Amino acid sequence: MIEGESAALPPGRLAEEIAELCRRDDGAVLTFERLLNSVVTWSYRDREALVDALGPPAGASGGKAPLLRPRGGWLLRHIVSRGIQSARADEPGGSSGAGWLELCQHEAMDYAFGARTGEIVRRLRLGDAMPCLLSEASRPGGAVEPHDLVARLGTYERAGARPGAADLGLALLRCGGGPAEPGVVRAAERLELPEGPRVVTWLRQGGLPHPAWSRERESGEPERPSRRRGARVGRRILVGTEAIEGRGEFPRQFWSLFRKFEPHIPCPYRGLHCRDRYGVSVLPWHPEIVAARQLSDVASAADRDGQGDPVFLPALAMSEGPVGPAVHLAVAYGLAAAPDEDRLAAARAAVLLAGRDRLDGALLGREIAELVRLGTLKVPLLTASLRAAAAAPGGAAPVWDVLASALPGLLACTRPQLHGALLAVAADCALRSGARGAVPEVTALAERTGSSQLVAQARRLRDALAGA
Incomplete structure (x- = not known):
């Protein structure tokens, strides 16, 4: 070899x-x-x-x-x-995407992934020399190691072949996580390919920059429940991202990833099922960009009859890059998704994030409480998902962190009788994790008279937190 x-x-x-x-x-x-x-x-x-x-x-x-x-x-x-x-004599061989039309801002990852596919097919048909795939993933989430990319470019150089624009573009997007090691940069500097200087600059800057983001709540207040098919009564919280510079050297099919993402713009082209592990693998160092563009689809499985995808959230959780509001909102929506397999996937994603010290339990808890208040998430479904997450090895402590943040807001919502089962999950987690400290809203409930499940579980949780 x-x-x-x-x-x-x-x-x-x-x-x-x-x-x-x-x-x-x-x-x-x-x-x-x-x-x-x-x-x-x-x-x-x-x-x-x-x-x-x-x-x-x-x-x-x-x-x-x-x-x-x-x-x-x-x-x-x-x-x-x-x-x-064999290609036709008049078949174009380029992949710059000239004349290509972007139809949907939500499918940016699919456009880039598909651009590489189309380029490979064209080059195979034309008989172009492709010694190897530059963008072949080095890690399970899709990331390409900088030294692998440089070594593959060396293979192209020795073969006298030129990299494909989409293949190289995807390889660069997958190559990030901070500036490359000096030795790798020096090896890239020795490349004589015309693409060499671009690769050196990319490796030095550490990959695609992380865009600024904004947390955006849908306007209006929750409506009364409706039996209309497909009706949605809650209000969603979504995430927008600002534009990223540097798209010019990428094929046009990649440009959507660099544009400003405005989450409340409706799109008639959605629903093509591009939410999967392959879409996540396009930007393994930027799970926030991926999650932000797919949040509406993830939410649709919780607040209307949307189609789920049980591999998407665990793939997000296994990404290499930093996670923030978009990923945590995606997990929150998934925990209350209607399809059973989606809720289990969301519970698994939460445990995976916690196991990698990337779960912000307080953030997830706050988002859950607000989405319940906005009528978007259903408490019984949340309860079942959190119970499943808590039952996983190492799941009790992170689930308690989520509930410790969520309970004050949840208990202030209407119909508190819904929260008896949730308090039972919280009490189990507190006992198993050895959590201590008081939650004033729980203490107030525990001091009520009566023997309802709500009051009984509040007392059980209060006592667990007191070490009694």
Whole structure:
């Protein structure tokens, strides 16, 4: 294997793993990226061997994939079936995106991901030399290690090949987390490719800057519940992001990521199911950008009959970059989602964040309390999700942190009788985590007369916090 070149599976093994990925419908980002790199590498090394092993899968390019926008093995089959065909003489080979039209600000990650796919297909059809995939993920969340990127560019240089604009663009977006090590920068400085100076600048600055954000609540007050199909009575809290400079050297399909995101602008093109682990992998160092653009979709699973995606929130939780209000709001909406699998995914995401010391329990608790007050989240669903999170190993302490912040606001909401079961979860967490201290609103409830579940659990929580 050439130094800096990713390992490519033998064609026969590659065919087997693509078929397996299709059978299980989806897979981990690293698995997909490894297989995609193998397709690219074998097309360069021995195109005939690739064609003999994979062939044109019947129906793969005919729209028969199980998803509207196929992922995993189905996308690999599409790339192979289209890429091994010879290009027409008049077929364009560029990927700058000239003439491309942005339809939806919410789908920016999908545009960038799709730009790389389209570029790979075009270059395969044209027979362009692609020794390896520059943007192949180095980590499970999609991040590319700086030294991997530089080594791959060295492979291109030795082969006399030019990087694809979308492939390099996605590799740069995935390469961040702070300035690269001096040795990696020096290696990049030795590259003679025309793209070398751009890569050096990117590595020195540490990747894509983090944009300023704004927390924005929908105007108006909660309405009375309605039985209208698809009606939404609550008010959402969303997050907007300011524009980011530096889009000019990226293909036009990437520019949406750099634009200002205005969360309350309606969009008729949404609902194409681009919320998944692959969208998260486009910006592994910027989960806040990803979460902000998908918050409305995540919220729709909680306050109306929206379609969920149980892999999205855990993927966000496993991102490399810093998390803030958008990620915590996404988890809050997910904890009260109507689909059971979405609530379990949100509980898992909360535990994952806590296990990586990235969960701000106080922030999540405040957002939950306000969204309940705004009529957007349902307390019984929240209770079930938090109970599931607390039952996970190491889950009791972070769930208590969330509830300690949420309970004062929740107990001030109407219909406090709904909160008896939630207080039971809080008491269990306090006992298991050894939490101490008083919550005045809980103490006030505990001092009431009567034996209702609400009062009984308030007394139990009060005593647990007192160490009694």
